[in-house]
Amino acid sequence: MEMIGLFTILVPFLGAILTLLVPRSSAKWVCQLFAALATLGTWALAYHFFLEGGHAESIAIVQFDHLLIFGLMVDKVSTLIAAAVVGLGLIVAIYSLGYMSTGNKEHPHEGDPRYYSFLLVFIGAMAGLVLSSTLVGQLLFFEITGACSWSLIGYYQTPIAFRSALKALIVTHIASLGLFVAAATLFIQTGTFELTAIASLTPSAKMIVLFGILFAAWGKSAQLPMHMWLPDAMNAPTPVSAYLHAASMVKVGVYIFARGILSAGDVPIEVGVVGVIGAMITMIYGFVMYLPQKDMKRLLAYSTITQLAYIFLALSMAAMGSSLAMKAGVSYIFNHAFAKSLFFFVAGSLSFACGTRMLPQLRGIITKSPLLGIGFCVAAMAIAGVPPFNGFFSKFPLLEAGFQLSAAHSWLTPVLVLALIESVATFGWLLFWFGKSVIGKPSDVVENISPLPASMKSMLVVLIAMSVLSSFIASAWLN
Template identity: 60%
Template sequence: MITLPTTLPAILALAATLVPFLGAALIAALPRDAGKWVCQIFAAAAVLIALCLAWIFEAGGFESAHTSLIGLGSTEILGLTIDRVSVLVASAVIVIGYLVALYSIGYLNQGNREHPDIGRRRFYAFLLIFIGAMAGLVFTSTVIGQLVFFEITGACSWALIGYYESPKALRSAAKALIVTHIASLGLYVAAALIFIDTGTFALTAIAGLPASQKATILLAILIAAWGKSAQLPFHMWLPDAMEAPTPVSAYLHAASMVKVGVYIFARGLLSSGGAPEIVGWVGAVMATLTLVYGFAMYLPQIDMKRLLAYSTITQLSTIFLGLSFSVFGSDLAFKGAIAHIFNHAFAKTLFFLVAGALSYTAGTRLLPQLRGIMAKKPLLGVGFAVAAMAIAGVPPFSGFFSKFAIFAGGFQVGREHWPLMVIAVIALAESVGTFAWFLKWLGTCIPGTPSEAIEQSGPTPRSIQIVLVVLIIMSVASSGIAAWWLG
């Protein structure tokens, strides 16, 4: 049975999901030159819908709502959940999707010194599908819904990572698809177990199960989450995925695909009515191992995008830590993790798009060749510095506030579980190490006399400049937005 939504928030949530898909279908039917403009229109429409939803949700006093869309008898197959977490995260992925689309107008053309291109329409079509799939995954209320959108994001990542069609890009695309698809088996197991135990696919049904069954389902979801968020042992696809165009890298690996993992785990915990501690222990231990590994892999990187890839892995580990700490009773750690999803999305998108602007204008993204950026390209220099400080968690930039909440939550639960205190200290040490490493590259790349690559760099397209300014502002302001929104 199909039920159409009747409340305005539910209608808007469904529209935010479907409008990008409609835009992608239209791009496929129109000439190539129309693709980028159709993408802008439909991505902008999705942003307006998401912001209207946020405004109506706030005006209504932040009251959570659930709407069933597809069911069979008492079995809910697909529905919508509208609450503080879903509205906040959906707004971020949709807004950043539009910013990436706008940036791509300037990036995908023959003036790109690293990758001259004509901006093929399949890029814009798959980008819109990705935006719609992310909105659908964030709003869905069932494991079946998560599975459907999980697999759509995997298909989009395959298409976009392999966009340049070089042998290495095609291999990287296949690796991302295969690894994340293997991890998705965890969601298939979770869906089967929920249905067997409860007769429905609704995530909220987890709350009524015994502790042992809860733990099994949540751990199955966690395995799928590790795959999408490039955590050990599924981490190997993310660095190779940097073969994609930089706008794709920014969206897939800062705001969308990698956020699927942490989001589905957060949604599972939120729906469980209290997760067994074994879930927290497994999550915390694996996050710590990935955190240490990812930081160690920072050190030899000189390719800016590969450095950012390993940085993404560690930042996602920090979010998994916050969610794992929340299992032991820290609401502060949970809110810090959700806020870090929001904050990191804007800051890391900024960092990737600065890397893209440098490769566009200078023809390289190798850090030793990028010296004296501030003298020649002040906007890119400011963007580089702001993104680095926000990722490292330096006040007053956004990453500081969400990381602070996660670490405070870790020390809070560490009073009763001393191994968690050790884990929190390791995470704090990694954050300090991140600051030191980014400070090294700031000192190398930002001041001084421009290197040959920077001195001979070309102009930065206007659309790229506009997007960078917006992201610089959000890398400071997003923490205030998240803190107010989450209460």
């Protein structure tokens, strides 16, 4: 497993170098190859993990004397999330074959080698962060993902893209200070950077470490008050938006928080209480902010902020002692990645084929493109938590865990009622836009819709299927 894990992390970095060295026309194909190899690596790692009994294992990689700098944590959570973020990297790379082309009505442009190179670096960094067993390893890859997001958000090199990229870099870099504080505290108290050492800390030191991780998580996962970078980051190419802001970068925050809780043993209740309060404030804010949005990608950005708040709510309740909430939170990370990526792919396909993603200009989509109409419908219902789509199988156990926990913490009951109201309101708002945009007589821009390339169509089909199947995969994997 040591060799497979290192292969999964390092092969995308090797591919990133090669994409810059080969002829421009070959760069996109090199990206596909190395993204596929990394994906196979995650599958092989998971296969060997379960073949050897499915017991959590920490593998030392870089060590000086008795100080472990970087190692691999191979367990059910890390293998599941690694399979998702790396596999979605491959899906985004394939989708980009069609999207990054001169046939794109909104952005007619052939993808540069630097686009595919940074996409591979991002895939490798995500694999490294998810599999890291030390805070130093998490911090290293945390910063690499920030640099990649800066490059990819500013890819089109317009003034607004540069400003958006710089904002994302600054906010997420400030967030990384939380990880510096957490790593320093852990080392001073225990003499190691290993995440498992958090469990041996005193309650006060444990609070410092976990609040440091939570601060970093809030910044990376765009939670108040560090949310402002995400909506502006929609200036990136849509495949980048799908990957960085649905499947990977924003999931860094919730993942490191989940990993910290899993490693901490008995968590001080203050961590859970602060997490719940932050999640609920962000959830309400995100919902209010996406109501006036007409740009489909900005609506999805605020929706992402809200959905991440649900994950923080689940993980915060896990910090308060609910094992069901932890499973719900991890499943939510996995399921939301596929559903929200599908929604972004629908938005990207509309801008590619119609030249706009402004919802008031889109009407009758299903008449001219049944695949996009179905994709819009499936993504909306999955995000809203309508059965049998994957969002339901994340929200239901989250709410079940919350109501169980409210027997001991009665103040959680109104919190969960608010979450239920937000979920129903989300469904109503997405249903409103479905009626306005998907059905009816086609508008002028939809009437002149262009056909989608095969690479884009095939990835839409894959994500539609995963918006149903991912919940069953997560359930089988974690149980």
